[in-house]
Amino acid sequence: MFREERLDVLHDLITAHPLATLITAGGDGLIANLIPFTLHVGREHGILRAHLARRNKQLDALREGAEALVVFQGPECYVTPSWYPSxxxxxxxxxxxxxxxxxxxxxxxxxxxxxxxxxQIDEMTNNHERHREHPWTVSDAPEDFIAAQLKAIVGIEIPISSIEGKWKVSQNRMPVDRQGVIDGLRAEQVCPSMLAAMEG
Incomplete structure (x- = not known):
């Protein structure tokens, strides 16, 4: 009931919420980090690209090449039973x-x-700056400063072998209760992103 399989919908969530939890299992056990990703749709399911600090302990697990799990969290919101007419x-x-x-x-x-x-850094920055009135670009910083920063980080690419989504937006409730949640979110002015997801 909650499973989402439409690739364009899954990709839209990744693009809208690019800061994801990267989870790996390596010699040091399970490690998780929040990493901003960019999505490339040139392959069947797409490719994720990112960068992280060269000193990050997760880098060892990434170099081992074991499967990684990346979790993108979209809109979320507590739902009170008080919103249900039932x-x-x-x-x-x-x-x-x-x-x-x-x-x-x-x-x-x-x-x-x-x-x-x-x-990768240019692309990520441009993705987030392009809607600003005066977008900042990496080249706005001194070149020697950027060169020093680049020495401290490495890039990662994850060709997506599997992708799945879960959308729980009160679709398991009767229509009157689902409308009650929408009305409650609107009246209490909480979770605008969840309200948009439910109305969309």
């Missing part, structure tokens, strides 16, 4: 949580190439 009928309601998320799996590749990393 509560008045029998009282058989409980709190829950609405959310949207995407899980991606793939085998990472590490790139120590400065040109590759610079291109």
């Amino acid at each position: 509560k008045a009928e029998n009282g058989k309601v409980v709190p829950t949580w609405n959310f949207a998320m995407v899980q991606v799996r793939g085998r990472p590749q590490v790139f120590d190439d400065v040109t590759w990393v610079r291109e």
Whole structure:
């Protein structure tokens, strides 16, 4: 009921919420880090690209090439039973949580190439700056400063081998209760991103 399989919808969530939890299992056990990713759609499921600090302990696990899990968290919101009109009928309601998320799996590749990393940073920055009135670009910083920063990071690429999503937006409730959640979110002015997801 909650499973989302449309690739364009999954890709849209990744693009809208690029800061994801990267999870690996290596010699040091399980490691998780929040990493901003860029999505490339040139392959069947797409490719994720990012960078991280050369001193990050997760880099060892990434270099081992074992499968990585990347979790993208979209809109989320607590749902009170008070929003359900059906509560008045029998009282058989409980709190829950609405959310949207995407899980991606793939085998990472590490790139120590400065040109590759610079291109990834330029792309990520441009993606987030392009809507600003005066966009900042990496080239706005002194070139020697950028060169020093690039020495401290490495790039990673994860060709997506599997992708799945889960959208829990009250679709398991009766229409009157689902509308009650929408009305409650709107009236209490909470979780605008979840309200948009439910109305969309």
